Every structure is written in C-alpha cells, then in structure tokens.
Amino acid sequence: MPAAAPGGRTDAAMEQIIDIVLLAFMVVVAIAMIRLRNLYAVVMLSGIYSLLSASMFVVLDAVDVAFTEAAVGAGIATVLMLGTLALTFREERPPKRRTPLLPLAVVVVTGAALVYGTLDMPHYGDPEAPIHQHVAPRYIADSPLEVGPPNMVTSVLASYRGYDTLGETTVIFTAGIAVLVLLSGVTRRRQRRRPARGDESREARR
Amino acid sequence: MLETVLGLYNYWIVIVLMMAGFYTVIVRGNLVKKVVGLNIFQTSVFLLYITMGTVEGGTAPIVDAGADLYTNPLPSVLILTAIVVGIATTALGLALTVRIRESYGTLEEDEIIEIEDRMDGEV
Numbered sequence: 001m002p003a004a005a006p007g008g009r010t011d012a013a014m015e016q017i018i019d020i021v022l023l024a025f026m027v028v029v030a031i032a033m034i035r036l037r038n039l040y041a042v043v044m045l046s047g048i049y050s051l052l053s054a055s056m057f058v059v060l061d062a063v064d065v066a067f068t069e070a071a072v073g074a075g076i077a078t079v080l081m082l083g084t085l086a087l088t089f090r091e092e093r094p095p096k097r098r099t100p101l102l103p104l105a106v107v108v109v110t111g112a113a114l115v116y117g118t119l120d121m122p123h124y125g126d127p128e129a130p131i132h133q134h135v136a137p138r139y140i141a142d143s144p145l146e147v148g149p150p151n152m153v154t155s156v157l158a159s160y161r162g163y164d165t166l167g168e169t170t171v172i173f174t175a176g177i178a179v180l181v182l183l184s185g186v187t188r189r190r191q192r193r194r195p196a197r198g199d200e201s202r203e204a205r206r
Numbered sequence: 207m208l209e210t211v212l213g214l215y216n217y218w219i220v221i222v223l224m225m226a227g228f229y230t231v232i233v234r235g236n237l238v239k240k241v242v243g244l245n246i247f248q249t250s251v252f253l254l255y256i257t258m259g260t261v262e263g264g265t266a267p268i269v270d271a272g273a274d275l276y277t278n279p280l281p282s283v284l285i286l287t288a289i290v291v292g293i294a295t296t297a298l299g300l301a302l303t304v305r306i307r308e309s310y311g312t313l314e315e316d317e318i319i320e321i322e323d324r325m326d327g328e329v
Contacts, residue, residue: 012262016212023219030226030246039238046242053249061277062256063266065285069252072293077245084238084300088307092236093314103233111225115218123213125262132261136278140267150269152279153286161283168287175294182301186308
C-alpha cells in the first residue's frame with residue numbers, strides 16, 4: 001500500500017466491517033426477540049438491541065444520538081418495560097394459530113417494495129447526496145459563529161429549531177400526565193382486590 | 207455489484223429490522239410484545255435517518271481545527287427529538303397495558319376481544 005493513504009483507507013475498511021457486523025448482530029437480536037416467549041428475556045434483549053444501535057450511531061458519527069439512545073433506549077425504556085412486567089405477566093401465551101402465512105406474505109411484499117425503493121438511493125457515505133446539498137452546509141459553516149457552541153447539533157436543536165424542542169417538551173409533559181392518570185391507584189386497587197377473589201387463571205400464568 | 211451491495215447494505219438491514227418490528231406488531235397477540243415490536247420499528251427508522259446523514263471520511267459535527275468534513279447535523283437533531291418522543295409513546299403504551307391487564311386480567315388480544323364480546327352479549 002502506498003505511504004500516502006494507508007491510514008485513511010484501512011480506517012474506512014475497518015469502519016465498514018464494524019458497520020456490517022453490528023447491523024448483523026441487530027438482525028439476530030431482533031429475530032430472537034420475535035421468537036422468544038419469555039417476556040423477561042425479550043425485554044433484556046431489547047436493551048441489548050438499543051445498546052447495539054447506540055454503538056451503530058457512534059460508527060455513523062452521530063455521537064449525540066448515541067448518548068441519547070444509550071440513556072433513553074437502553075436505560076429508561078428497559079426499566080419501564082421491567083416495571084410493566086412486574087405489574088402484569090412474565091410469559092406470553094403459546095400461539096393458537098399455526099404459521100401465520102398472510103402476515104408473513106404482507107411483510108415480505110412490503111419489504112421487497114422498500115428494497116426496490118432503495119435501489120435509487122445515494123450510496124452510504126456519498127458526499128454528493130442531495131441531503132448534504134441544501135441547508136446542512138449553512139448550519140455547518142455558520143452555526144459556530146452565529147450561535148456559539150462548537151457542537152452543531154446543539155446549536156440547531158436549541159436555537160434554530162428551538163420551537164421543535166419546545167413542542168417536544170410539551171409531548172413529554174402530556175405523556176407524563178397521561179401515564180400518571182392511567183396508573184394512579186393501580187397498586188391500591190390491586191391490594192384491595194387480592195384477598196377478595198383469587199382468579200385461578202390469572203395466578204396460574206405467572 | 208459489490209459496491210452496490212456495500213453502499214446499500216445499511217438500508218437493506220434497516221428494512222429487515224423494520225419488517226421484523228412490523229411482523230411482531232401484526233402477528234403477536236400479546237400487548238407487551240406489540241410495544242417491543244414498535245420499538246424495533248422505531249429504532250430502524252432512526253438508523254435509516256442517521257445512515258443518510260453520514261459522509262464518508264467526515265467526523266462528528268463538532269468544530270475541530272483539524273477537521274474539514276463534517277457529518278450532516280440535521281438528521282441527528284431530528285432523531286434526538288424522535289427518540290425522546292418515542293420513549294413518551296412507549297411509556298404511554300405500557301401504562302395502557304397495565305390498565306388493560308387490571309381490567310381484563312389478560313394481555314392476549316383474542317382473549318380481550320372474547321371478553322368484550324361476552325360483555326356486549328350480556329348488555
């Protein structure tokens with residue numbers, strides 16, 4: 001290999017290999033999640049899936065997204081799901097139907113249509129792709145001067161698109177209120193009801 | 207040929223993950239499993255956006271004296287918002303699941319429909 005470029009080229013090849021392996025892991029974990037019936041294992045696998053996707057975001061140079069996905073997707077979502085399992089069931093009931101052919105066909109056809117749609121897409125990492133030609137260069141060139149923080153994602157999030165972030169906060173607030181309203185009194189009612197009647201089917205499935 | 211496969215590999219994996227999530231949502235009757243399927247679908251969309259924003263040889267969009275090529279910051283911004291909104295919808299879905307289990311004593315879709323039909327019959 002010539003002395004000028006070897007570093008860059010092996011780096012790119014390495015990145016490509018990591019990319020392929022991580023995405024393959026994600027597919028394996030997703031299929032395992034579909035097949036398993038123990039919901040506890042499924043929730044643990046979904047934490048692993050989120051962590052793999054966070055690693056993927058680091059490889060794809062989106063570090064802010066990687067932080068958020070690791071904290072929110074692998075952390076908070078897993079905790080919420082474990083809490084749900086504690087209040088409901090650990091196991092999924094075995095299926096009554098045999099292999100669901102119609103849904104499988106729907107999924108395969110949709111997937112094939114989407115793959116056909118990707119054939120025209122710009123290739124991975126192409127600097128000439130249309131997405132890099134419009135407003136992005138302006139944010140990259142001007143945001144450190146106009147807004148200040150060296151991190152351009154922060155500038156866009158908090159300044160140029162500050163209203164979006166405000167709307168996002170509203171969504172979180174609404175969801176938080178809704179969760180509180182739905183869950184208030186669940187444990188209280190459970191404790192009151194338990195001594196009254198056993199309901200065998202419910203207890204048996206735990 | 208190899209170049210096309212490598213160039214579009216990320217999109218194809220994203221589609222496989224998307225369809226895995228879609229399949230879980232439409233086939234599985236268990237409501238917790240449906241929420242997990244939605245999460246798989248959601249993460250695949252995040253990957254789709256972030257993949258489109260990547261620039262070969264670029265670095266993370268943080269100003270650095272040695273860097274002249276940055277990854278596109280806009281998909282990152284969109285997906286940051288989407289992740290946070292996603293966890294809000296997940297939390298709401300799970301809270302509904304807990305309430306459904308409390309009222310019906312089951313999380314399987316067909317059993318819930320059966321109970322509903324029976325209740326309609328009594329009325």
